[in-house]
Amino acid sequence: MSIPASTAHEATVDDLAYAFDDVFDRAHIERAVATARASLEPNASIRTFLPILVRRYATELLTAEAQAAGIRLKSVPEILFVCVHNAGRSQMAAAIAEHLAPGRVHVRSAGSTPTGEINPQAITVLAERGIDLTTAYPKPLTDTVLHAADIIVTMGCGDTCPIFAGKQYLDWDVADPDGASLDQVRDIRDDLQGRITSLLRDLNL
Numbered sequence: 001m002s003i004p005a006s007t008a009h010e011a012t013v014d015d016l017a018y019a020f021d022d023v024f025d026r027a028h029i030e031r032a033v034a035t036a037r038a039s040l041e042p043n044a045s046i047r048t049f050l051p052i053l054v055r056r057y058a059t060e061l062l063t064a065e066a067q068a069a070g071i072r073l074k075s076v077p078e079i080l081f082v083c084v085h086n087a088g089r090s091q092m093a094a095a096i097a098e099h100l101a102p103g104r105v106h107v108r109s110a111g112s113t114p115t116g117e118i119n120p121q122a123i124t125v126l127a128e129r130g131i132d133l134t135t136a137y138p139k140p141l142t143d144t145v146l147h148a149a150d151i152i153v154t155m156g157c158g159d160t161c162p163i164f165a166g167k168q169y170l171d172w173d174v175a176d177p178d179g180a181s182l183d184q185v186r187d188i189r190d191d192l193q194g195r196i197t198s199l200l201r202d203l204n205l
Contacts, residue, residue, distance in 0.1 A: 008051035009033060016058060023066050032065075033058045039140045043116035053137050060108065061144055068147035077203055078106045080149035082161060086111030086138040088119040088177040089155040092126060092189060097196050099131045104205045108145055114138030119177050121185040129189070151199070170199075 017029045024032075036058035037050075044050045066072040079097060083090035090109040097107045115138050123133045143162065146152065152161055156173035163169070172195055177185045 009037070009054075012051065012055045012058065015055070016062060019059070020062050020066070023071050024062060029058075029062070032061050036061060039114075040137070043114065043138065056137075057139055060139070061142070064108070064144045064148035068144060074106065074148075074150075076103070076105050077150045077205070078108065078148060079151045079153060079199075080145055081107065081109040081153050081155070082111065082141060083109075083155040083157045084111050084113055085178075086114040086141075087117065088122050089157065089174050089188065089192070091118055091133060091136045091138070092122050092177070093153065093155070093174075093192050093196060095126055095131050095133050095136065096129075096189070096193050097200070099129070100193075100196060101200050101205045105200065105203070108139075108149065109136075110139050110141040110145055112141050114140050119185075121180070121182055122177055122189075124182065125186045125189045128186075129193075151203075153199075 012033050013026070013030050016033065017026045020029060033054065036054045040053050040057060041050060044053070063072070067074050067078070081090040081093040081097075086109055090111060094107040094109040097105060118133060118136050118138070126133045141161070146161055146164060146167075149167060151168045151170065153170045153172060154161065156171060157176065161169070174191055174195075175184070175188050177188050180188070
């Protein structure tokens with residue numbers, strides 16, 4: 001039996017109000033959860049999973065906001081990977097970066113018009129390298145995550161980001177896995193891994 005949406009919503013607010021009680025009041029938490037739901041619900045392909053994704057995304061939003069405001073300091077650099085649909089390149093890049101430098105870098109991904117599900121071939125080719133992309137989900141690009149990032153990487157897909165002082169901006173010309181063959185998506189994976197390895201070395205990670 002599925003949990004009623006209202007019950008799941010209140011449980012999420014309760015949990016996050018506890019987790020962020022030293023940072024935000026309950027009304028602020030409620031707005032973040034409502035924003036997360038409004039962002040994800042229109043593209044939710046399996047509604048049973050929506051409460052879990054809302055909780056995860058609201059947590060990300062609140063964490064990013066606290067970091068951007070300097071309320072919670074970051075112990076590692078943060079990289080934000082951006083692509084329009086946040087369903088292929090940017091998700092692959094974030095997963096590869098986390099795999100290569102676990103605990104030494106924090107990664108996020110986002111897109112201006114996120115779709116409802118991750119490219120299945122991206123999931124397949126990362127699984128070949130022992131990287132799990134099955135729990136990833138597309139997320140919208142917001143000023144909050146932009147402010148929280150130290151390095152912002154766009155993927156040559158036409159998405160542009162506001163310029164904020166103190167950020168490093170990179171634009172990588174990476175092929176789009178949408179509609180590509182499995183071998184072509186493998187080439188995209190390898191291209192991303194090479195670029196990310198170089199970036200992590202530049203960061204001494």
